[in-house]
Amino acid sequence: MALLSVDNLKTYFYTSRGIVKAVDGVTFEIDRGKVLGVVGESASGKSVTAHSIMRLVPDPPGKIVGGQILLGTTNLLSVDEAEMRKIRGSRIAMSFQDPMTYLNPIVRVGDQIAEALIIHEGLDKTSARKAAVEAMQMVQIPSAEEREYDYPHQLSGGMRQRILLAIALSCRPELLIADEPTTALDVIVQASILELLKDLRNRLSSSIMLITHDLGIVAELADDVCIMYAGKVMERASVDLVYSSPGHPYTRSLLESLPSLEAEQTKLKSIEGDVPDAISPPSGCRFHPRCSYAADSCKEAIPSLEEVERGHWVACIRYDQLDAKEA
Amino acid sequence: MPILRVTALKKYFPLEKSSVFDFLEKKPAAFVRAVDGVSFEVDPGETFSLVGETGSGKTTIAKMVMRLIEPTDGNVVFEDKDIWKLGSKDEILGFRRNAQMIFQDPYACLNPRMTVEDIVGTPFDVHRICSGAERRSRISALLERVGLTPASQMLDRNSVEFSGGQRQRIGIARALALNPKLVVADEPVASLDVSIRAQILNLMGDLKKEFGLTYLMITHDLTVVKHVSDWVMVLYLGRPMELAPKKELFESPMHPYTRALISAIPRPDPKRRIRREIPRGEIPSPINPPAGCRFHTRCADSKPKCATEEPNFVDVGGRHFVACHL
């Protein structure tokens, strides 16, 4: 049985300009001990999905209007807030993209990690501090015993991101949601965080939901991949399948448009058009205005995720005709 | 003859002293050594990339080349004229006609109170090139050329209404208005969505061929560098580490920092097992850079010499320069 099962999740934002269907029928699963990479660009809904799982969607203007989120056997959408607070931090934990805004600037980092332990595991201050130092060592912060007395502004960006991960992992959650853990960092620091996450994946029994727009990181870290676009899942499969035989036109185009270190290209294959407007998305398949395989039928019906081969799900009504056309 | 020659360029930013003696003491407490002696040449029609992480000084160099920040030392020579010694306003305007810049953040580089027509037309107005109907038609032509069609519908709209990719195109149109020879591009695609990046890079490539442009590209993204550059210079803490033609740099990187940068890039290939060498520690502060080789504190192969003597930037064959004792 999967650790986390998200079924037809819908999260809408009711704004003065209209309804933003940020997450519009998203379904995926995360198995125990596995890493799921949720890949998408801006307005894909990947971050809102994570916030929905944690029930941290600001209400108003946001609201989870439909679907089901099962953590084990618990339906996260039906528990009350008090119960959810117990789950947050202990069973599911999240780390965020911009560490500076998510760390309290006037509290020492050791104390911030200890806070979660005190609340969820009922430790007293001394044991919590000790556990906090251990958590810092787990995320490979050098000289953790001295660092725990630092304030966030005294640490570098990479260190702060590690602190966020330490806070999230301190209570050994079943699921770690890492929201863009490398995006705001320098290249070499990104690599060190990536290696850290790989190490954590091997050592801990936690599952990881990795949210990112970086297809390189997903390839190196994830076991399964879920590609999101405009609030919907376009493709879902194991990481090997997605990269070796991408099913959805969006996935294919995305992979082809990446400037890579290996190939010698003169011109990149780019995707036409822009990311769609969140309030009035295209009719039918959200990707059809930019899709080189689009037909008239693509404007009418919204494609559902179909299992086109074992463990490989694609939301495209023209999937069968894709290989015939020149990619 | 190189179109741009930068020699021993330095920029030190003074740190504010927060004491009562502000007025009395002229010398500030310390300096941020953003750029500490960088030299390079760019030939016409090339794409020369400056690569580095935070604190490398690459953006500061770009701004000194664009005559926006004054160097502490060294000179910038554009087409045989030292741009910081230009006398008259006309000469400076003349330089501006020849060198333009594309900025990183498409959401901040366009005046939110101006229409697209005004933004792209500003260069025409300032240099008094044309007005009225001719101005409008030239602006429309530029917009169409960068892929914003139909131009007539774009002119009167406010820049705020456009997406990131479209705004970057507006910025490019503005940069091209005066038909410059040199375009300095500061992280032109870093803030854009992945699917849009290829569009803009392709556009820049097309424009380079069509208008005979020379690009000075500032970036931290080595995949972009590999795709567009002819020459690459790797910077660290304001000093050059390596300079080589693109192919050379990627095939046989010689500096440990360059190798670290290349190995750090995530590969979109799940089957590859990557052995990474990650330099220990973090980027030191540019206020007090390490003595000797700036990178020695993090270098796995550093020797005692590296801590005391800064290596020279030497040609190791084929115009491939490295600053390393190894």
Added chain:
Amino acid sequence: MSNNHSKGKKTVLVSTRKFWWRFKKNRAAVGGLLITIAFALMALSASVISPFDPFNMNFLEVFHPPSPSHLMGTDRFGRDILSRIFWGTRISLLIGFASAGIATLVGVPVGSISGYFGGRVDEVIMRGVDVFLVIPTFFLILLIVSIFGGSVWNVMAVIGLTSWPSTARLMRAEFLSFKEQDFVEAARSVGVGEFRIILREIMPNAIFAAIVNASMQVAGAIMTESSLSFLGLGDPNSISWGFMLRDALESSRIAPWNAIFPGLMITLVVVSFNLLGDGLNDALNPHLKEK
């Protein structure tokens, strides 16, 4: 490094269309605007719409409560209060707008230059501004008016000259933050001169803050003028709500309408300008981020 959206940007960049759209949705602000306009119309047409001559004393009709002929009653001299209210609007709005106008006309250029150029220029100017800010304004006004008399012009000038420092401070802050923005650097790299950058690039963005501030200053100036008149320091020949309140002091027991109506008017005007200013401010700085 690659995503600039999370960089804390204090100033939000707005387009005119979006600004008015947001403003219109704020009912209170629109209400404030309408009331303000109503008052302005009242002031302009005071001579036409007043049923009586506001100076006309009629000792036969002293302290009449509100009635069909005198909708707001009469005061101790038998003067029609409604007419006096209408005429009083002129003074209040005149002083309000003029003071805010002077403050803006002086404060905006001073603050802009100080903020844009920085360095020595900024230091010197800000010391000057600090001197003004240190002076307790109300007592300065009392002093000046006691010495030079309380003519309308004096009051206007004094209020204006003591409120420009806050506008200057505000504009300085706006310019300090805007001059670092990319689009300003882009303008420089195109060759735009300093003057044009200040006027054409930054000012249209920064002026919003000054407008909001001016709105609040009008309210403040009206309050100050009313207070001065109430204390007897205003222009005795003019009709001012403050003076009306002063007259109403002794008779507040027997003829409360003498005090209620002027007081109500002052409150209403001040509230409406504050709502207007608040609405402008909210339209300028949206608090909700929708993403």
